[in-house]
Amino acid sequence: MGFRKDFLWGGATAANQYEGGYLEGGRGLATSDAIRGGNVNTPRKYTIMTKEGEVMELGREESLPEGAKGYIIPGIYYPSHQAVDFYHRYKEDIALCAEMGLKCFRLSISWTRIFPRGDEEEPNEEGLKFYDDVFDEMLKYGIEPVVTIMHFDTPMYLADNLDGWHSRKLIDYYVRYCDVIFRRYKDKVKYWMTFNEINILRSWMQLGIHSTAPQVRYQADHNIFVASAKAVQLGHSINPDFQIGMMVAYGPFYPLTCNPDDVMESIKKNREKEFFMDVQVRGYYPEYQMKWFERNGVKIEMEEGDLEEIAKGTVDYIGFSYYMSNTSSADPNAAKIGGNQVFGGKNPYLKASDWGWQIDPMGLRISLSQIYDRYHKPMFIVENGLGAADKVEEDGSVHDQYRIDYMRDHVRAMKDAVDLDGVDLMGYCPWGHIDLVSAGTGEMKKRYGFVFVDRYDDGTGDFSRRRKDSFFWYKKCCESNGEDID
Ligand code: BGP
Numbered sequence: 001m002g003f004r005k006d007f008l009w010g011g012a013t014a015a016n017q018y019e020g021g022y023l024e025g026g027r028g029l030a031t032s033d034a035i036r037g038g039n040v041n042t043p044r045k046y047t048i049m050t051k052e053g054e055v056m057e058l059g060r061e062e063s064l065p066e067g068a069k070g071y072i073i074p075g076i077y078y079p080s081h082q083a084v085d086f087y088h089r090y091k092e093d094i095a096l097c098a099e100m101g102l103k104c105f106r107l108s109i110s111w112t113r114i115f116p117r118g119d120e121e122e123p124n125e126e127g128l129k130f131y132d133d134v135f136d137e138m139l140k141y142g143i144e145p146v147v148t149i150m151h152f153d154t155p156m157y158l159a160d161n162l163d164g165w166h167s168r169k170l171i172d173y174y175v176r177y178c179d180v181i182f183r184r185y186k187d188k189v190k191y192w193m194t195f196n197e198i199n200i201l202r203s204w205m206q207l208g209i210h211s212t213a214p215q216v217r218y219q220a221d222h223n224i225f226v227a228s229a230k231a232v233q234l235g236h237s238i239n240p241d242f243q244i245g246m247m248v249a250y251g252p253f254y255p256l257t258c259n260p261d262d263v264m265e266s267i268k269k270n271r272e273k274e275f276f277m278d279v280q281v282r283g284y285y286p287e288y289q290m291k292w293f294e295r296n297g298v299k300i301e302m303e304e305g306d307l308e309e310i311a312k313g314t315v316d317y318i319g320f321s322y323y324m325s326n327t328s329s330a331d332p333n334a335a336k337i338g339g340n341q342v343f344g345g346k347n348p349y350l351k352a353s354d355w356g357w358q359i360d361p362m363g364l365r366i367s368l369s370q371i372y373d374r375y376h377k378p379m380f381i382v383e384n385g386l387g388a389a390d391k392v393e394e395d396g397s398v399h400d401q402y403r404i405d406y407m408r409d410h411v412r413a414m415k416d417a418v419d420l421d422g423v424d425l426m427g428y429c430p431w432g433h434i435d436l437v438s439a440g441t442g443e444m445k446k447r448y449g450f451v452f453v454d455r456y457d458d459g460t461g462d463f464s465r466r467r468k469d470s471f472f473w474y475k476k477c478c479e480s481n482g483e484d485i486d
Contacts, residue, residue, distance in 0.1 A: 001419050002483065008144065008426055009478040010104035011097060011433025011450075012383050014151035014196065016080050018436040019110060021087030025126040028116025030153035031164070031208050034070045037079045037442035037457060040338075040355050044442045046205055047071050060203045064210040069160040077459045079437040079444070084453045085463045086434075090134050092465060093434055096451055098141035100471060101478035105143050106382055106429045107134070108151035108196065111177055118155030118173050123180045131181075135188040145189045146382070146429065148247065149178060149231070151196035152439065154208035164208020165201075165220035168303070171227040178231040179238075186239045193319050193382070194228040197249040199276040215298050222300045225279050229313025245317040246280040247382060248273055250367050253328040256345055261330035269328045269344070274374070281318060281375045283311040317426060318371055321383030322410075325350070325363035355387050355446060361409035368417035368425065378424045383431040384410055387438065387446040390468065398452050398468035407470065407477075408485045415482060430474070434465065450474050 013019075016032035031046070036057070038044035045057035051067030058064065072078065086093060086107075097105055111118065113127030135145050154164050155173075162169055182192075201207050201224070202217045209216050228246070235242045253269035255262040271288055278286040284307070293300065326337070326344020335346040338356040350358040364384070372379060386406040390398050407430065417423040432448030435455070440446075444455050450471040455461035476484045 002415065003418060003425065003481050005481070007481055008104040008146070008191075008380070008428070009482070010102050010106055010144075010146065010427060010429040012106035012146075012429040012431050013086070013434065013436055014108045014148065014439075015110035015113075016083070016108075016151060016153045017432075017439055018083050018086050018107070018434070020080075020082040020085045022081040024087060025113060025130055026116060026124045027110060027127060028112035028118070029070070029072070029156040030110065030112045031070060031156055031159050031205055032080050032153040033078060033156065034072050035078065035080065035205055035442065037077065039441050039443055039445075039457075044205075044440070047073050047076075048204075058204070060205055061212055063212050064204055066210075068210070070156045070204075079442045084434065084436050084455055087130070089463065089465075091137055093451075094134075094137045094141065094143065096434070096465060096467075096471075097143060100433075100450065100475045102143055102433075103478070104146050104191070104427060104429065105138055106146040106148065108148035108153075109181060110153060111150060112153070112155045114180060115155065115173070115177055117157035118177075119158065119169075128180070128184055131185065132188075135185060139188060144191065146191040146193070146427075147181075147185075147189050148193045148196050149181070150174070150194070152201075152206045154206065156208070159204065159208025162208075163210050164204070165223050166207075166209045166211075166216050168223055171223055171230065174227040175230050175234060178234060182235050182238045182242070186242075190239075190241060190243055192235060192242060192244045193247040194231050194244065194315075195224055196247050197321060198224065198228075198247060198280070199273050200249050214296055218293065218298050219300060221276075222302065222306070226306050226309050228280060228315075229309045232313040232315060233309075243316045245319040245380060246277065246315045247319040247321070248276055250320040250322055250371065251324050251326060251339070251344075252363055252366050252370060253326045253344060254347065256327040256329035256331075256334055256347075259330065262328060265328035265330050269326070277318065277371070277375065279310060280315050281377055283314040285310075315377070317378040317380050318375060319380045319382040320367070320371065321431070322364050322367050322381060323384065323431075324357045325360040325366070326358070353386055354389065355441070357387070359386070359406065361413040364410050365413040365417045365421070368414065368423045369421045372417075372421070372423040378426045380426040381414065381428045383429065385431040385448040387448055389445050390447050390452060392452065392466070396466055398466065400468045400470045403450075403468070403470045404473045407474065411477060411482055411485050433474075
């Protein structure tokens with residue numbers, strides 16, 4: 001009973017929110033570099049220049065005017081540029097993780113550190129060396145790196161010149177990037193994920209696509225499926241021990257009531273995630289999605305061999321983020337609530353965080369059971385946590401009991417999924433175990449960490465790190481393999 005002996009207790013980050021050093025070491029620009037900060041009421045905008053030379057700010061759901069390119073306005077604060085400066089502080093951060101007893105550390109490689117424009121023949125050695133140093137530092141403490149290959153940061157050059165993932169050319173550029181990092185790190189990294197939260201990628205910010213029309217989005221998704229499937233096969237040929245997973249943003253949509261119309265709505269909403277798992281885990285496009293394409297006039301251009309690649313390149317495990325659940329209703333006026341890049345219905349039985357994300361530990365057990373029953377693949381929770389505004393006391397301590405409560409309840413739910421439902425769970429990486437920039441709002445104020453970082457939304461702060469109360473709780477949890485959590 002209990003978690004596997006080799007259970008991967010860890011923490012999770014992403015280059016665009018954590019690394020900083022955006023112009024150092026020969027790194028090129030990514031779309032994520034042009035996204036400004038926002039807050040819970042003001043959505044983040046990205047900055048572009050039209051072909052007539054006008055600078056504009058656009059939101060996630062907006063399309064770019066024709067010919068517009070990403071543009072960074074001089075003198076403006078962009079949260080990702082320095083983020084929390086892992087680039088210069090990785091040794092300190094990894095030492096803190098070792099002290100907490102972490103067995104793994106999820107991070108993403110910044111594609112433009114390796115290929116600054118994205119289309120070069122040869123990689124940037126300085127970028128490769130940086131990750132060598134980072135992985136060596138982790139391995140020194142016996143911490144296993146878990147690498148996301150692309151986490152919300154398409155190279156800006158490919159966005160500007162090729163319409164990002166709308167172009168099939170990105171398949172080859174991505175596979176070349178994978179080839180380089182797989183070979184370089186084959187003896188240092190075993191666990192990989194091809195694309196972060198593949199089911200919510202839909203805008204210029206993440207994919208470099210200029211239009212948010214479903215035709216463009218789903219064509220980009222197709223290109224991503226092919227790229228991912230090729231990467232999985234390539235990775236296995238380079239090192240058969242590689243474990244290469246997919247990564248989906250998961251949160252169940254419950255029917256708001258037992259009205260069958262609400263139940264059908266929840267099935268439809270859940271399919272929006274299942275579609276991506278069906279393709280990457282089962283290896284084919286599911287019927288319901290083909291029908292949806294037909295009804296919505298979406299025609300995916302495929303080349304000969306694409307479907308075979310997808311069938312051959314299925315993943316080894318399912319990585320997923322879990323923060324909340326939602327409700328679905330056939331009534332368009334049912335109360336809505338915000339959340340992790342998607343909006344869903346309010347649940348009268350649940351409380352929500354200060355950012356409106358409904359807190360539902362049982363939803364984690366439900367997610368694990370639903371996914372495992374459907375696919376029977378090992379599962380890896382690669383994000384979970386509570387975004388909250390922490391307060392540093394006069395003596396420098398941070399009393400985040402609310403975070404401890406949240407985490408403990410979720411670890412209990414995981415344990416039930418393992419002990420009572422028989423789910424094969426590989427590990428658990430709470431999101432932003434060291435405070436970092438929020439993806440949704442660009443805030444520092446929305447903190448997830450067990451380690452507080454002195455960095456604020458106005459761009460001030462000295463980046464110093466301090467242990468929160470939750471640091472000591474998580475340490476106990478990791479060291480006891482999830483037994484000592486009360
Ligand atoms: C997911 C992303 C992460 C992360 C997390 C928390 O969508 O994979 O990058 O940021 O959610 O969301 P937020 O930062 O908006 O609180």
